Amino acid sequence: MATPEVPExxxxxxxxKSEKARTPNRAATLFAAWVRDLIISxxxxxxxxxxxxxxxxxxxxxxxxxxxxxxxxxxxxFVYRIEPIQHGDIIVFRYPRDPAKSFIKRVIGVAGDHVxxxxxxxxxxxxxxxxxxxxxxxxxxxxxxxxxxxxxSYFVLGDHRSLSNDSRDFGPVDASYIYGKAVFGYWPVxxxxxxx
Numbered sequence: 001m002a003t004p005e006v007p008e009x010x011x012x013x014x015x016x017k018s019e020k021a022r023t024p025n026r027a028a029t030l031f032a033a034w035v036r037d038l039i040i041s042x043x044x045x046x047x048x049x050x051x052x053x054x055x056x057x058x059x060x061x062x063x064x065x066x067x068x069x070x071x072x073x074x075x076x077x078f079v080y081r082i083e084p085i086q087h088g089d090i091i092v093f094r095y096p097r098d099p100a101k102s103f104i105k106r107v108i109g110v111a112g113d114h115v116x117x118x119x120x121x122x123x124x125x126x127x128x129x130x131x132x133x134x135x136x137x138x139x140x141x142x143x144x145x146x147x148x149x150x151x152x153s154y155f156v157l158g159d160h161r162s163l164s165n166d167s168r169d170f171g172p173v174d175a176s177y178i179y180g181k182a183v184f185g186y187w188p189v190x191x192x193x194x195x196x
Contacts, residue, residue, distance in 0.1 A: 058104060076183045090195055093178040115144070142168060152176075
């Protein structure tokens with residue numbers, strides 16, 4: 001036998017005060033949730049910027065054509081904690097002669113490598129490097145005597161060889177000065193993409 005349905009009866013106060021009482025609580029709850037989400041978002045962003053990726057602006061032309069003056073890129077600050085710095089990496093480091101300044105260059109030699117430059121041609125461990133990232137217009141004719149890269153150091157060069165202040169001028173860079181790997185360009189939009 002079916003039970004007859006009893007219609008629900010609203011038990012709100014005749015003057016509607018309970019509906020008004022609920023509205024401020026709902027607004028407060030929504031505001032608290034919004035503030036919580038904002039704090040969580042800021043904390044995640046701070047973590048990413050401090051420990052993982054940092055946006056930087058390239059200043060200067062020493063890495064042209066790979067990186068232009070005023071180009072915006074992301075650097076990965078964590079990657080070298082889990083993998084070694086490799087030949088060809090574009091790194092960001094504190095300038096050895098003035099650690100308040102940051103430089104960005106390409107790694108040519110790692111610890112133990114023999115690096116020599118003869119009339120602008122770079123030799124790594126006796127073999128000439130094929131450097132497709134250095135157009136002829138950006139080449140220069142400087143020479144540099146054979147050097148063995150010391151332990152925990154890196155020989156770095158700018159891609160725009162005729163305008164670059166690099167290991168030819170200040171020697172190999174100690175690993176303690178390196179704080180990131182350039183990984184992705186995001187501005188201008190036409191150069192957006194992974195850096196190589």
